Structures are given as C-alpha cells and as structure tokens.
Amino acid sequence: MRKHWGKKAMTMMIVSGLILGGCSGNGNGNGNSNSGSEKENTPSAAAGESAVKTDGFPIVDEPLKLKMFTRIAPANGPFKEMPVFQDYEKMSNIQVEFIESPTDGFPEKKNLLFASNELPDALYRSALSPLETVRYGSAGQLIPLEDLIDQYAPNLKALMEEYPEIRAGITSPEGHIYSIPGIVTLGSARTxxxxxxxxxxxxxxxxxxxxxxxxxxxxxxxxxxxxxxxxxxxxxxxxxxxxxxxxxxxxxxxxxxxxxxxxxxxxxxxxxxxxxxxxxxxxxxxxxxxxxxxxxxxxxxxxxxxxxxxxxxxxxxxxxxxxxxxxxxxxxxxxxxxxxxxxxxxxxxxxxVAPVPRDFGAFAITSVNEHPEATMRWIDYFYGDEGSTLLRFGREGEHYEMKDGIPYYTEEFLAIEGAQGKMTPYAGGGAPHIINDKVASFINPPQVQEAYEQLEPYMPEIRYAAPMFDEATAQQVNVLRNDIxxxxxxxxxxxxxxxxxxxxxxxxxxxxxxxxxxxxxxxxxxxxxxxxx
The missing domain is CATH 3.40.190.10 (Periplasmic binding protein-like II)
Structure with missing residues (x-):
C-alpha cells in the first residue's frame, strides 16, 4: 500500500540530536574561570587587550586579528574580497585572515590540521561531523562554547531558546557545545x-x-x-x-x-x-x-x-x-x-530532509585562540537578520534593495554572471548563519516554493538528527563506521x-x-x- 505522509509535514517535529548523558552546563566557554557577572566588560584572555563588548560595535576598541580555516566553494572568489568581510571588519574592529581550502579535498585538509595540531583560531564553514566535534573537543583542540554563547551570543542564544532542538542537537553528553551549526528555519531550505x-x-x-x-x-x-x-x-x-x-x-x-x-x-x-x-x-x-x-x-x-x-x-x-x-x-x-x-x-x-540545525559543525573555536569572547561576538552577528542580510546580500543600494522589509538583489547585480558567489560565502552552502524567510528571497522564489510543495506531502513526519555520543561511544562508532x-x-x-x-x-x-x-x-x-x- 502506498505511503502518504500528509500535510502534517508542514509542522513536522524535528527531533534533533541526542544527549546521551548528563548536561552539566557548567563548563566555561573559554576554559578559564572568567565567567559570571562581568558581562558588560569581560576581558579576553590576551593580556592588554581591550574589553569585549557584549553588544554594539565595534566589538573591541583595539583592533585584533584572527585566523580561520574555511571551505571555499567553486562559485566563490577570495573571502578577503567579499563585501561582507570587508565591511564587517570596519564594524567589528576584527580582521580575519581566511585560510581557504577548495571543496574538493577539504575533509582531508581539515583532518590534517587536527592531526598535525597546527590549528587556526577558528574553523568557519567547517562541516565538522558530530564524531569529529566530540573527538576534537574531548581532546582539547576545540573549546567548549556554552558559556560564551550565554554571554556573547544573544542572537544564537535566542534561536536556541525558540528552537530547543538546536541545543539538543549540538550538546555533547558531557554538556558541552564544541561547534555551532548553520541554522535553517525555512522549510524549503532543508531539502x-x-x-x-x-x-x-x-x-x-x-x-x-x-x-x-x-x-x-x-x-x-x-x-x-x-x-x-x-x-x-x-x-x-x-x-x-x-x-x-x-x-x-x-x-x-x-x-x-x-x-x-x-x-x-x-x-x-x-x-x-x-x-x-x-x-x-x-x-x-x-x-x-x-x-x-x-x-x-x-x-x-x-x-x-x-x-x-x-x-x-x-x-x-x-x-x-x-x-x-x-x-x-x-x-x-x-x-x-x-x-x-x-x-x-x-x-x-x-x-x-535536514533538521533545523541543518549544517552541523559550521563554526568552532580552537584551543589556540587567545580571543574566544571576541570571536563568539564576531560570529553571533550572522545569527541575526541584520548580519545574515549582510552576509547573503552585501551592500544595500549596490547589491540589494529592500521591499516590504525583505532584501532582494537588484536586477543589475543579478545580471552580472557569477557575481553572487564572489560576493558572499553562503553560495556553496554550509556558512554559519541563520536562514529564515526574511533573508531567503533569492533561494526561495515562487518557483522554488512550488517545487517544495511537491515534496512536502512525502516528507517524514519525524526527522531524527544524528546523535551526539559520549567520547567512548563516539570513538567506538567512529572505528566501526570508518570500515563499514x-x-x-x-x-x-x-x-x-x-x-x-x-x-x-x-x-x-x-x-x-x-x-x-x-x-x-x-x-x-x-x-x-x-x-x-
């Protein structure tokens, strides 16, 4: 008998990630004791660095530099030439040097980074698997992020409260969050x-x-x-x-x-x-x-x-x-x-069909990072409408215009072949940011919405995301799955x-x-x- 999965899929429950143990939630995001009540002016780990602001821009008064390892898709140009990172550097007072690796061969180069322990400050668009996240987090190469999120990531924190499956899907059994995902609340962007x-x-x-x-x-x-x-x-x-x-x-x-x-x-x-x-x-x-x-x-x-x-x-x-x-x-x-x-x-x-935390392991901070608070503030901007608009659409007037509160690429910009991929890292997928109906005019036009409606009746009513195992079980799963x-x-x-x-x-x-x-x-x-x- 034919299986019809029904329109209930429009509100299908996404059961995401498994916490196979106690969630203590008491690990410091930067591995030190500098948490607690000093939220308005918490200093970073580097001596002499200006205070990291919990809201507003710039993030720091004194400029600082970060190195991030990233995947670069075939459609992309160099990240340093993208308006989002040029403009955001001026806003944040944080300069990012991207170490770019092409999509083809990226997993091997990522693994080599950890094997050699030659780590950048962070991994951006890194596609860390749950097994990799637990392994490198347990080994101390990735730092816990939960306290940093609580203090320095108001956009991400709000999303995790609105969609509890996000926290469940990225929290290890020990109660730590070692990487954060790309978050997709728009159904048509998950398949x-x-x-x-x-x-x-x-x-x-x-x-x-x-x-x-x-x-x-x-x-x-x-x-x-x-x-x-x-x-x-x-x-x-x-x-x-x-x-x-x-x-x-x-x-x-x-x-x-x-x-x-x-x-x-x-x-x-x-x-x-x-x-x-x-x-x-x-x-x-x-x-x-x-x-x-x-x-x-x-x-x-x-x-x-x-x-x-x-x-x-x-x-x-x-x-x-x-x-x-x-x-x-x-x-x-x-x-x-x-x-x-x-x-x-x-x-x-x-x-x-992907869950709401669609792009698992999209961003992580390593143990060599001397500025974890500033780094978390830096990435959190892209989990809000304003930051996601900058990342996806570039500069208003030059690349897009607003219509009824929604950004749309200008016809002139769309007429330039290959322009989007060179302008934004979202082209090619996996960027750590929020994708919702407010920033999806380009990927969710009427033709795509109609195509999604064709699939919707046949989607599973429940989508269980990949479990996060404890370290020992994760290692066991990793050994088994490597061969299998x-x-x-x-x-x-x-x-x-x-x-x-x-x-x-x-x-x-x-x-x-x-x-x-x-x-x-x-x-x-x-x-x-x-x-x-």
Missing part, C-alpha cells in the same frame, strides 16, 4: 528539490513520472528522442552530485529513510541499518540499470562540484537535484519541481557502475556482518531508545 526538464517533457508529449518505472521510460525518451532538437545524441538524461548522493536522493522510493544521520529506518521503535538490506539491493540494481544504459551521468563518480553545477545551467540535462534554482536562472522556465517517484513497493518518501562506510561506498559504487556483479550480494552482506554492522545498529538503537523516552 534538495527534484528538477525535471518540462520543455523536454512537452516536446516528447510525456507526463511527469510518478513511479520509478515511469522515470525509466522518461529518461529513455530523453536519451533517444532528441528533445533538444539538434539531431545529435548529446542529451544528459539525469545527473546528481558526485558519488553516492544519488542513493540518498532515490532511497525513499525504495522505502529507505535517512534517520539519525545515517542509513537508518525506524519502524515500530526498531532501528534498522539498511546498508545490506534487500531494499538497498533493489535500489542499486535500479541505479545500475540507469547507469548501464547511459540514462545516468557517466561522470557521476568523477565530476567535480563545479562541473555538476555547470551541467544544471546548460539546459541539456533532463533531471537533477538542487535546493534552489539559482544555478539555472537564465533557463529557469525550462524546469519544474516534481514529487518523488513511487517505487516497486509503492514507497514514496522524500528521505533527505568505506566498504559500503566502494562496493555500492561498483554495483552501480557494473564493476561488481549482484551475484556477489551475499558476500557483500556477509562482509558487512563481519564488520560488526549489528553492533553499530545496537548503538544507534540505544541512542534512539533514550531519545524516544
């Missing part, structure tokens, strides 16, 4: 839309596919029907971001959810890791069929993020996934958002591209079992049981 080339559908007299079988037929027609009319077989029927993102996008059609930040279904209170399940096999067989018949991008496992984004803007792609439409604005009328397809067992779930995830990704890729026969499926399942998949499942079950109490 990628499914964009299909409606011009091709119309030319080939096709309907929007409602099932995975119909999707196959549509992609076949895109490949063979010359919908672009140039007489050449050069159409790209379907593409996605690099690697196994395609598995996440299609999982819901095969009854597979992504709960607790992992390959997990929860049925009647029972946690099931589906990595070696028969439903997963069916999904991989379907993707293998698409790939082997060149209906799925042959560069899926090799193209870069920049190349993927470029494919969206060609108008020569049939189906792809993205949160918004700003990568294909010049040809936006050619595409429309559609619902997920029903799979072979009538499952129709939009599984890849690597093997899962390698073998799944081989199944999709046809380098591994499905005759080897039993062997695949047996190997996962030997890697203690059941033990990992037990840990997640215990986490869920405590969460569901």
């Amino acid at each position: 990628d839309k499914r964009w299909i080339n409606k011009s091709w559908l119309e030319k080939l007299n096709l309907e929007v596919p409602e099932t995975t079988d119909e999707l196959y037929d549509v992609l076949l027609a895109f490949r063979d029907g010359d919908p672009n009319g140039n007489g050449q077989p050069d159409e790209l029927p379907m593409t996605a971001r690099k690697g196994l993102q395609i598995v996440n996008f299609m999982a819901g059609s095969f009854g597979l959810d992504l709960q607790l930040g992992y390959n997990i279904n929860i049925n009647d209170g029972k946690v099931e890791i589906w990595s070696g399940s028969e439903r997963h096999k069916e999904l991989l067989m379907y993707l293998n069929k698409l790939y082997s018949e060149k209906l799925l991008d042959q560069e899926l496992f090799s193209h870069t993020e920049a190349q993927y984004l470029a494919k969206q803007g060609t108008g020569n792609t049939g189906l792809f996934y993205d949160q918004t439409n700003n990568n294909f604005l010049p040809i936006m009328d050619q595409y429309v958002g559609i619902a997920p397809q029903a799979g072979p067992h009538d499952d129709r779930l939009q599984s890849n 995830d690597k093997y899962f990704e390698e073998q799944s890729t081989k199944f999709i591209v046809g380098a591994l026969s499905f005759d080897k499926w039993d062997e695949f399942q047996a190997t996962l079992k030997k890697m203690n998949l059941e033990e990992l499942q037990k840990i997640y079950q215990e986490a869920y049981d405590k969460m569901a109490k």
